Amino acid sequence: MQGLHLIADLYDCRGPAALMLDAARLEVYCVDACRRHGLTVVGQLFHLFRDEHGQGAGVTGTVVLAESHLAIHTWPEIGAVTLDVYVCNFSCDNSQRAEALFAEVTQAFVPAKIERNAVRRGQLAAS
Structure with a gap:
């Protein structure tokens, strides 16, 4: 559970x-990026939203990893993206892989501003 x-x-x-x-x-970009950073892709689903005129209005997608997931949502009308990368560290520490993947995907969108948070999950208190 630690991750x-x-x-x-x-x-x-x-x-x-x-x-x-x-x-x-x-989808191709995210799946390839996960593999480039040594993570194990076990599935993926990406969906294009359309506006009332049938034009593309953003994408939501998830890459399911043996280590956990990457989730992404785009809002092209306001030039915004939300990105979520979670890896567990059960069999080995995947933190550097997650950081590298996160940096690559973030840079691909060339954002002017980034609000970033990192959460250590499942940290067990010492008894």
């Missing part, structure tokens, strides 16, 4: 529009 949960809100994103609006492209 690292990284959470960020990205504002004024200036990266490729396709990452904000193309579910298939964002």
Whole structure:
């Protein structure tokens, strides 16, 4: 249960529009990024939201990892992204992998402002 949960809100994103609006492209990018950083992909689901005119209006997606997950949500109309990377450290410490993945995905969106939090989860108190 011990792990690292990284959470960020990205504002004024200036990266490729396709990452904000193309579910298939964002899915391929996120899955490949997880693998590049040594995490084990066991599934994924990405969905494109459409506005009343049928145009793309943002993507929500999750990559399920043996180590836990990556979740991402885009709001292209306001240039914002929320990112969530959680890894457990049961069999080994995956914290550096999580930090590297988080940094890469954050940088891909080229945000002007980042609000980031890191939560150590499942820390057991000494008896």
